[in-house]
Amino acid sequence: MAQQADIAIHDAAIVRGEARRHRPFRKRLVGDRIFGLSTLGLALVVLGLLIALAMVLGQASIPALRQFGWHFLISADWDPVNDVYGALPFIYGTAVSSALALTIAVPLSLGVALCLNELAPVWLKRPIAFLVELLAAIPSVVYGLWAIFVLGPWLRDNVEPILHGLLGFLPLFQGPRTSVSMLSAGVILAVMVIPYISSVCTDVFAVVPQSQREAALALGATKWEMVRLSVLPPSTSGVVGAIILGLGRALGETIAVAMIIGNSPNISASLFAPAATLASVIANEFAEATTSMYQAALIELGLVLMAVAIVLNVMARMLVVGVSRRAGVK
Numbered sequence: 001m002a003q004q005a006d007i008a009i010h011d012a013a014i015v016r017g018e019a020r021r022h023r024p025f026r027k028r029l030v031g032d033r034i035f036g037l038s039t040l041g042l043a044l045v046v047l048g049l050l051i052a053l054a055m056v057l058g059q060a061s062i063p064a065l066r067q068f069g070w071h072f073l074i075s076a077d078w079d080p081v082n083d084v085y086g087a088l089p090f091i092y093g094t095a096v097s098s099a100l101a102l103t104i105a106v107p108l109s110l111g112v113a114l115c116l117n118e119l120a121p122v123w124l125k126r127p128i129a130f131l132v133e134l135l136a137a138i139p140s141v142v143y144g145l146w147a148i149f150v151l152g153p154w155l156r157d158n159v160e161p162i163l164h165g166l167l168g169f170l171p172l173f174q175g176p177r178t179s180v181s182m183l184s185a186g187v188i189l190a191v192m193v194i195p196y197i198s199s200v201c202t203d204v205f206a207v208v209p210q211s212q213r214e215a216a217l218a219l220g221a222t223k224w225e226m227v228r229l230s231v232l233p234p235s236t237s238g239v240v241g242a243i244i245l246g247l248g249r250a251l252g253e254t255i256a257v258a259m260i261i262g263n264s265p266n267i268s269a270s271l272f273a274p275a276a277t278l279a280s281v282i283a284n285e286f287a288e289a290t291t292s293m294y295q296a297a298l299i300e301l302g303l304v305l306m307a308v309a310i311v312l313n314v315m316a317r318m319l320v321v322g323v324s325r326r327a328g329v330k
Contacts, residue, residue, distance in 0.1 A: 054306065061300035063293055072300060078265035080285075085297035087304055089265045093182070093275040094305070097257065098250040100186030100271070105193045106243055112194070113201035118213075118227055129202070136195035144259030147188040152179030152260055155187065160272055171269035178262070183271040185261035189253055193246035200245060204238030205231055244316035248309060254279040278305040 058065075064072060068085065075086025112132055116125050160177040167173045208231050216226040232239075262274020263284050276284075278301050289295040 054303070057299055057303040057306065061296050061303050064296035064300045067293065068297075072297075073304070076267055080289075080291075080294050083291060083293045085293075087278070087301055089267050090276050090278045090281050090301060091304065091308075092267050093261065094251060094277040094279070094308070096271075097182060097185045097189055097261065097275070097277055098247055100182070101189035101193055101250045102243065102247055104187060104190035105197060105246060108190070109194050109197035109201060109242070109246070110239070112198040113205055114227060114231075116198075116202050117205040118223065118231065132195050132198055134195075135191065136199075140192065140253060140256040141259075143188055143192060144256040147184055147256060147260040148179075151188060152181075152184045155179070155181075155184055159183075164272075172271050175268070175270035175272045177272050178274065180260055180262040180274055181272050182261065182268075182275045185257050185275070185277075186271070188256050188260055189250045192253060192256065193249045196249055197242045197246040200242035201235075201239055204235045204242065208234055240319055241316065244312065244319070248312060251305070251309060251312070252279060254283045258283050278302075278308075 064085065068075065072085065072087055073091070074088055076088045077084045077086045078089060079085070112128070116129055120128060156177050156179045160173075160183065163173045164177070212230040212234075213226055216230040221229065257277055258280035261276060261280055263276045263280060264274035265276055265281070266273070268275065282298050282301055282305075286295070286298050289298055
């Protein structure tokens with residue numbers, strides 16, 4: 001009996017020890033659940049804000065949606081006097097100005113990123129990186145003022161004559177030359193998106209293993225061959241993501257573009273002609289919208305811009321995933 005009592009006491013002690021050992025684990029498990037639920041709640045709050053914003057814009061633009069329907073997206077008429085509205089000129093201006101900005105900014109951004117990672121000496125990397133990142137800290141209204149007084153006249157007097165002389169047979173470079181134009185807006189957008197693209201590309205290139213560079217150089221590759229064969233291929237998905245980030249920045253820019261693009265609701269093949277974007281027309285005309293239909297049309301432009309941004313991000317995610325799979329990145 002005494003032996004059985006000792007065995008029972010020993011077993012009870014083991015059970016108590018196991019319970020004490022599992023108690024902290026249970027506390028940690030509860031903490032993990034609380035943390036998971038709280039982060040899920042925060043994520044749902046962000047999703048809820050996006051849905052609420054879309055609902056508010058959709059509700060406020062109902063008069064224009066009922067009046068014009070899908071024709072609003074393909075109509076080039078913008079006549080506030082007669083309450084006739086179409087978004088096509090502004091969709092065109094947004095697309096062309098953003099495409100022009102990326103055409104200029106992507107090569108420059110890649111050059112800056114490659115210079116900082118592969119070519120620049122150590123003592124020069126930090127000043128260049130600081131100056132490039134400083135471009136992102138400048139307010140857009142300052143860019144707009146600089147574009148009005150410096151960039152626009154310089155492009156009109158020096159760059160546009162050269163483009164007209166060399167490529168004047170193309171519709172893009174025909175027509176009268178002005179300082180407020182699609183070309184000026186595209187150039188100022190390019191300057192504004194360069195720090196975003198170059199910063200991401202710099203980080204992407206920096207995570208490429210140094211052993212890949214050394215292996216290429218050991219096999220007799222030049223600097224350019226090393227970059228082309230060892231740095232760029234594994235960085236493709238990151239570079240694509242950086243370009244999409246810059247495109248999203250260009251699509252949503254308002255003040256600087258509104259100050260330099262000319263704000264003309266017309267579609268012109270010439271980059272020298274004034275134009276308008278979705279964001280610029282909303283900023284310029286919302287205070288002047290005196291009728292409910294006018295306000296609804298401008299709000300519908302905001303809804304279109306939001307839809308374009310969402311579709312762009314979805315396409316960018318799919319593109320990055322596809323590029324990563326082709327490159328063998330999991």
